[in-house]
Amino acid sequence: xxxxxxxxxxxxxxxxxxxxxxxxxxxxxxxxxxxxxxxxxxxxxxxxxxxxxxxxxxxxxxxxxxxxxxxxxxxxxxxxxxxxxxxxxxxxxxxxxxxxxxxxxxxxxxxxxxxxxxxxxxxxxxxxxxxxxxxxxxxxxxxxxxxxxxxxxxxxxxxxxxxxxxxxxxxxxxxxxxxxxxxxxxxxxxxxxxxxxxxx
Numbered sequence: 001x002x003x004x005x006x007x008x009x010x011x012x013x014x015x016x017x018x019x020x021x022x023x024x025x026x027x028x029x030x031x032x033x034x035x036x037x038x039x040x041x042x043x044x045x046x047x048x049x050x051x052x053x054x055x056x057x058x059x060x061x062x063x064x065x066x067x068x069x070x071x072x073x074x075x076x077x078x079x080x081x082x083x084x085x086x087x088x089x090x091x092x093x094x095x096x097x098x099x100x101x102x103x104x105x106x107x108x109x110x111x112x113x114x115x116x117x118x119x120x121x122x123x124x125x126x127x128x129x130x131x132x133x134x135x136x137x138x139x140x141x142x143x144x145x146x147x148x149x150x151x152x153x154x155x156x157x158x159x160x161x162x163x164x165x166x167x168x169x170x171x172x173x174x175x176x177x178x179x180x181x182x183x184x185x186x187x188x189x190x191x192x193x194x195x196x197x198x199x200x
Contacts, residue, residue, distance in 0.1 A: 009162045010140065014079035021070055026165065028158045030067055031187055035140050035194055037080065038063075041087045048091040056195075058094055062087040143193040147186055154179055155186035 009017070009032045021029035041062055045055045066073075066086050073082055144155050153172060157163045165183070169176045 008160050015075045037083055044084045044087050045091045058091050062090045143190050151182050151186035154182045158183050
């Protein structure tokens with residue numbers, strides 16, 4: 001059984017992050033999975049939907065769906081394959097609903113068979129998965145280092161050092177409520193920074 005502390009979130013495998021997330025002790029594992037896969041999920045969705053705003057909306061909805069049903073994820077399957085399957089199905093749902101409403105959604109010329117994402121072999125990496133590499137983790141570390149002093153240490157302790165709220169409060173001498181607030185605000189800022197870096 002993996003210890004809750006002592007492991008850097010950025011060094012953990014997907015399965016370990018899922019295990020931590022399911023314990024419900026912190027939002028950090030969810031955020032780590034989100035930052036690890038956001039670029040790849042958006043790239044996958046862009047195969048089916050061409051409008052940038054639609055892609056981002058569908059991406060967020062896909063992660064919400066995935067995190068709500070995280071307990072159904074099987075560790076014998078690549079997390080990326082499972083995540084991209086959810087994203088693909090969500091994108092197709094949006095496209096179908098748009099057709100029903102009579103709205104023509106801009107799409108790419110690329111099309112795939114209905115069961116393509118679900119049938120991707122675990123040992124085959126898709127182009128979207130290749131996007132997800134160490135550079136993304138490096139950007140995440142740089143983003144944390146760029147946070148205001150007020151949020152930097154709590155964010156590092158939470159998202160990198162994998163400490164719980166109580167442990168962070170003890171380590172920093174801050175009240176528990178203050179720790180939760182600062183981490184929540186740090187998360188908002190980190191999300192904005194990571195999204196902005198993808199547009200560069």
